[in-house]
Amino acid sequence: MTVLLWISASSLLCWLWLTCCHGFFWRTDQRLPPRRPPARWPSVAIVVPARDEAEVLPVSLPSLLAQQYPGRARVIVVDDHSGDGTGALAERLGAGGGDGAGGGLPLTVTTPPPLPAGWTGKLWALRHGVALAGECEYLLLTDADIAHGPTSLAELVAAAESNGLDLVSQMARLRVSTGWERLVVPAFVYFFAQLYPFRRSNRPGARTAAAAGGCSLVRRSALERAGGVAAVRGAVIDDVSLARAVKGAGGRTWLGLAEQVDSVRPYPELAQLWRMVSRSAYAQLRYSPLLLAGTVLGLALVYLVPPVAVLVGLLGWAPGVLVAGGAAWVLMAGTFLPMVRYYGQPAGSAVLLPFTAFLYLLMTVDSAVQHWRGRGAAWKGRTYPQPD
Incomplete structure (x- = not known):
């Protein structure tokens, strides 16, 4: 329990930093800036x-x-x-x-x-x-x-x-x-903004x-x-x-x-959303196995630890683990809520972000596997190799 408490506390610290110190990525107020018609409309x-x-x-x-x-x-x-x-x-x-x-x-x-x-x-x-x-x-x-x-x-x-x-x-x-689409798409934009x-x-x-x-x-x-x-x-x-x-x-x-x-x-199906994400996920990591490993560990710590900590805390009556995991999950859902509302989805769906993040973790690993098999960045009949 002591180890899990430290892991849960680390996840909570990550969410405190993401919420307050990471450019307020979770806000959805970045819309077209104030503007006026130009004197001459350019071509x-x-x-x-x-x-x-x-x-x-x-x-x-x-x-x-x-x-x-x-x-x-x-x-x-x-x-x-x-x-x-x-x-x-x-x-x-x-x-x-x-x-x-x-x-x-x-x-x-x-x-x-x-x-x-x-x-x-x-x-x-x-x-x-x-x-x-x-x-x-x-x-x-x-x-x-x-x-x-x-x-x-x-x-x-x-x-x-x-x-x-x-x-x-x-x-x-x-x-x-x-x-x-309702499960994966808002998270896609949320992760991009992150x-x-x-x-x-x-x-x-x-x-x-x-x-x-x-x-x-x-x-x-x-x-x-x-x-x-x-x-x-x-x-x-x-x-x-x-x-x-x-x-x-x-x-x-x-x-x-x-x-x-x-x-x-x-x-309409998960397979199509999976391809949309996986075709470029490993390229986002610059085709680096080290960055891939770090990303998988990071996703697990930030998104998967909170619900696991809550479950373990409830089953094992570990108040510290429960509080740390629960607080991290609340911050996670709270930062996701503006994007959920932007897409007109029920507010309660924000608590499902750990499950969606787990899917993205699998998509990222699959992207690397497809690249290693020579089928990376495949799109509409074309496959693009790692650039020099």
Whole structure:
């Protein structure tokens, strides 16, 4: 019991530090900063890399074509050699409007050359779209499964112009329709914010830099100073790598939660959510067995010890263990509650975070195992090796 008491106390200390000293990562108040319409609306190109996205494109693409943007804007869909007719579907969706003459934003559908070595498919497609965009002032890099509210683009540009930002990124609201989505998705965003506290990332002098790849508005000049898309060409976690490149080149970045940017991709089963996490988890750990071991131990100490301590304390009548474990669990659930509410879920579901964290622990280990088997970072028929 003495050993368990020390372990429980250590978990409680971790939660006290996370709650008070880790950039208030658990707060959900990082939304688009105060903004006003610019005197002149800059030109924007919306670049959408798409590979086998015929399922979601009928929902997402019309929302981009219907953007109410006062300036000059266009949409470029880069069909990344899809096998499900994504490119043809995009052209049909743009045929009824997308002419720039009151029927929606102009639409261009293109296909990049074959994927060269050293590039991920998404970034190669983005590079092709960015090159095709011409001399626009901003680029909105958005995924094919992301639907935007009618004024999303205008709000992003106004935020960038009003606050002198070079990269404005919003974490899209993921779908929470099925039981597994409700269990896993809020925790996914919570863990991301814990890794990259938004407040720290948004601070100009801070080393932390992050973005959400589903919706990132970047000033073209800042992207060029950072070396262009080629600077992150092999990155599996491309959004964070892009933010680091822009911030490292002297740019100002901002990341927050979205209010009118939503992912429409369904994840009805655990297997699909598992793949979403495991394909990049080991890359997040820089392919390091040492970091993997540390992460597993850390997850166990922070998320699994509190409920175990409560159970042991109740069964073994160990008041100290019970109090330490219970207090840690209360802090855990309390910091998770704002994210649970952001996703419109019952407040009581916050106490299930230890179970979800255990799933993420298994996903992280599986990510490493798949990498060691040569199937790491597999996505839509492609497998990317560890970059040099």
